[in-house]
Amino acid sequence: MSNNDNNSAGGDSDAVSEEVKVDKWDGNAVKNSLDDAIKKVFTDSDRKLGYTENHCLVDTRLAICVTAVGAALFALVWDYFNPFPLSKPVLIGCVVSYFVLMAILTVYTTFVEKGIFLRATQSDPTGVDKPKLWTVSSMLKRFDDIYHLCIEYKAPNGRVSEANLSKSIANWFDTNGVLLFDKFESEVIKLHDSLLSDKKNK
Template identity: 30%
Template structure:
């Protein structure tokens, strides 16, 4: 895992974002290949909206408002449509998904969230194993205090154990996860 700066342990968004950022590098170290389609679609929609705004500004700057006001109306409508599509994409399609990846035919999708004023990290893992009829979903939760120390530094070992315990395709394969799992459960109590 990469070095992580100190975070404010009282800021749930900082704890969640830092934890989310640690999932992809760890799974990459295990040989998972991340699929970036969700992020790519978000970027294309966002860049298209920005391009419309930029082109409209340029034409307004060079030709003057009176000359381009008819085109500005269409640009505003297109911008509104693209931003509405982006909002729906983020809320309905992505829905908190922070990782999509695959290794040896095992496809996993991870979504996370926190609840207001609660230091609990909620993780939903959907796995599709080769030769199975459908997806298998597991929901896990744990306190951020299990992998952040009292000063706000991220501690990788307990988080790795939490991930290995939570992801079905990893849980049975790693003796380190079994050893760290017992330590993590004692920390949770």
Template identity: 50%
Template sequence: MSDKGVEDVFKWSEDGKPVKVDKWNATTVKNALDDAVRMIMTKHFKYDENHTLMDQRLVICTVACLFAATALVYDFLRPFPESRLVLLVCVVSYFVLMGVLTLYTTYVERNHFLIVHQKDQAGVDPDKVWTIDSCMKRFDDMYTLSLLFEDNQNNLRQESSFTKSVGCWFDENGELVGENFLMDVTALHDGLKSEKKKK
């Protein structure tokens, strides 16, 4: 792959500068790598991002905030104890929705941070779906990336992952070495595609 292609993929920051992070902050490092994976899947492989998981989480949060706002406004207009019933309904509903949100992030969203659709070039077959997960423990330098490929038309479901030290992709100054990361993600992606062809 040419250096120009690598530069195009990784110029995703607003100012167009290389990705640079505090390499001692695991959360920042993980988020930078997750964003780089998103750019690889959408810009390099040209898959369409599916925002359903995020949209559903936002709907739950929005409804919970509406209950909280309703309680606040109603109590202002009709002070306690007149607002007791409305406050009770809103508070209970808010906490129920926070429970729903916790269950949603734990059992539905899990570690998925990206879902992309691989469109059929002819526009005839249904989309193939790639679900991407990542994991990095708080005081660990090991980053795990998992790709799940689903082809519902052929009843095919395959998963592959790698775990590597983030030191493979960041230099001493905390700058992401895009070519190295792109190579590893591409190898993981292409490995799944080659397994799919064998079957």
């Protein structure tokens, strides 16, 4: 087999490996595939933007979850060395702590995260300005085909602006459920660039 044939085969395998195919009737799978595609557009170093992902929101959620699980494990270990009823006060404290932390987690995901799945930092190449923050959130209601996307841009001076997109998922998937990545990427980039254009106009 010639080198050209090898390169052609390699290119085909790369294309297949990057192909994203989902069940079009599974709303969660569709939303997750679109969200993952946006993450790739914003943070993949091989693509146009190549921003750095900020894990602050996810880390906070994980910290709450780990603390809650830690309380449950502590109760288990304490009860092992101090069998009930000696462990009763500690068990009560740990159970209460667990449910309080779960309540905090619910409030956090509902009112702080609010559908945000990506925060990315855009550093100034010159190092003069502070980093710019991009926040991306999305929503796809159950039994609905309209994907709602919101990109928020926070400038170094604190000014915040946002751009929104609401379109049917049919625009970005073919009949087999394969994500048309290039088409979707162009729309995301267009939305991203509209915020920068708005910044220049002001």
